[in-house]
Amino acid sequence: MATNAYVPHAAGYVDNEGPKIVSSRFVHDDAFLLERSLATGGYEGLKKALTMAPVEVHDIVRDAVLLGRGGAGFPAGIKWGFCPPGKWPMYLVVNGDESEPGTYKDRLLMEMDPHQLIEGCLIACYALGLSQCFLYVRGEMALAQERIAHALNEAYEANLVGKNILGTDFSVDVVLHWGAGAYIVGEETALIESLEGERGMPRLKPPFFPAAIGLYGQPTIVNNVETLSNLPWIMVNGADEYKKYGSETSPGTRLFAISGHVKRPGVYEAEQGTTTFRDLIYGDNFCQGMKGDDELKMFIPGGASAPWFFPEQVDLPLEARPVGAAGSMLGSGAIVIMDESTDAVKACLRVVRFFARESCGKCTPCREGTTWEETLLRRIYDGHGRPGDLEMLLDIADNISPGPYPGAAWEEQGVEAIPFPPKQTTICPLGPSSVAPITSALRRFRDEFEAKIPQRTSIPVSAS
């Protein structure tokens, strides 16, 4: 019964066949407790790291080609190397603001295994000489906040965090910080603004990335929760072992949230690169096919910001490069499956409405553009569209993201794929993201939009 507010077990996680790097403890209801964590190898990665020099730890992470799991997929080891040498203090900000529509994984990691995340943070702080770590958890996630608070209290008590960790010269404070509801705060520079107590509006970058000028103007590493949760395993097992999973350019596993019209929606840990979308949607080990065995109409491969894919793309591997070349992105590992019954205009409107609501308002093309996009789509959906509305929609989209917008190929119609990423006239990628559903839906289902726009019939003039 749903009165079970505190969904105690990892609700949504499916414990299927396959390697478990970050979700190994999800099968235990009490994995958020230090006792269970320690009994199942918790903090062994930290202990091992502490026997090495910090640079050696950094080398292992670089060798492992640990790709960022927050959206951009940038290798963590390389990002860590961007900090200007000798500029102290440096900070770690953990991005736990998960709010990209379709994305559900960081919350699980924070609720189910907070110690793994804390251990990952400590390994990063040790490797780079970071002075303090802020764990920024999305405001709406009350249980995640409570479990992290509890885990930190236990870890401080057990001398795993704080002063002279495990009796060594390594000391660092990990502080729980929590947001208050704003999607844009997930963008790393907005996250930093928010952590400074400001309105969560992105900063212009380039020239300065957080690794050079971040929190309080100091070098700052921003990493996603899942990225950091991989570190304990990598420290214990080594980079070579990690690279045995997945493909060469996308090693390891990822948590994929597959939602929408499938038989067994859920969060699955799957190897990157070697698994395909088809495996996830139709495989027995994953979602087991479309709900009601209906036909697939389209799917979003990497969160609401990603251009849509269609049945022709299901055989692509879950790997950044081929997905990017095919016109979209793996983003945050959020795959939304839509069957034939889905109204393309309605789905498009809903996603665009999200971006219009969440635009921070700092730059004009996004603030005004997303609002207009929503207005036009709303009136088309409501049956009040006017001739020329579709052109206007595309024109507004072009003001936010000029040039052909990335998208999937449509061989039948001779449409070629336009590779990711899009261009932008805006400060951050949120504005351009609002264009993804529009161009995706319009290129493929223009007839559905047109059918909703009333045709003007000419008034007959009687001949006298």
Added chain:
Amino acid sequence: MARFTPDNLELAHEIISRYPRKKSAVIPLLHLGQEQDGYVTNEAMEHIAELTEVTAAEVIGTCTFYEMFKTHPVGKYVINVCTNISCQLNGGEELLEHLEETLDIRSGGTTADGMFTIEDYECLAACTEAPCMQVNYRYFHRISNDEVDGVLSDIRSGKLADTIPEHGVLQRVRQTIPAGKLAGIAPPETVVDAPVWMARNEPILAARAAAKAAEEAAAANKATEATEANEKGDA
């Protein structure tokens, strides 16, 4: 109602002490204000401004950016229904409609008895568990209309009081750092040196630098040998 109570003031000081700069505590303190009064009052914002040494206008500026902060009273139980894409595909909008009809309010509204507020919310990170909703930020997954009715009556009868605190209360478990365990939090401008453990890099970096220098010297040697050989060949 309004300024922090003595207990909350103590808590506020503790929260502020965890940040290198006081202003970073503004959002956590706004949550504390909301927890105390059910929404963020002007007096609380003024108090936060004093505590963090910024102007009240800055606190209001920050406060009004974030969806969770309510600057006017809301229901004791705020129900967020996700209608974003994954939930829309699996009945999120119907769930919202059902709630609106049952409680006889539109999203954004509060029932006359002050018990419930409904919000048409964005993705709650439970997309595979659609349709989903939160009551005061506690999750309900794959919830049917009948179950929603059950939840409403359980809340009314007080059955869920232990699982769902009143609006404003987020963390019933808070972080506390015991004295003596703190590594030390300092304003950034006072930290100039590398953390002590970074000294462990020195022998390794020195060895690497030496190896690199030796390699370069060897390469340079080879190059001169090669040119000498070339010159000889030319001669």
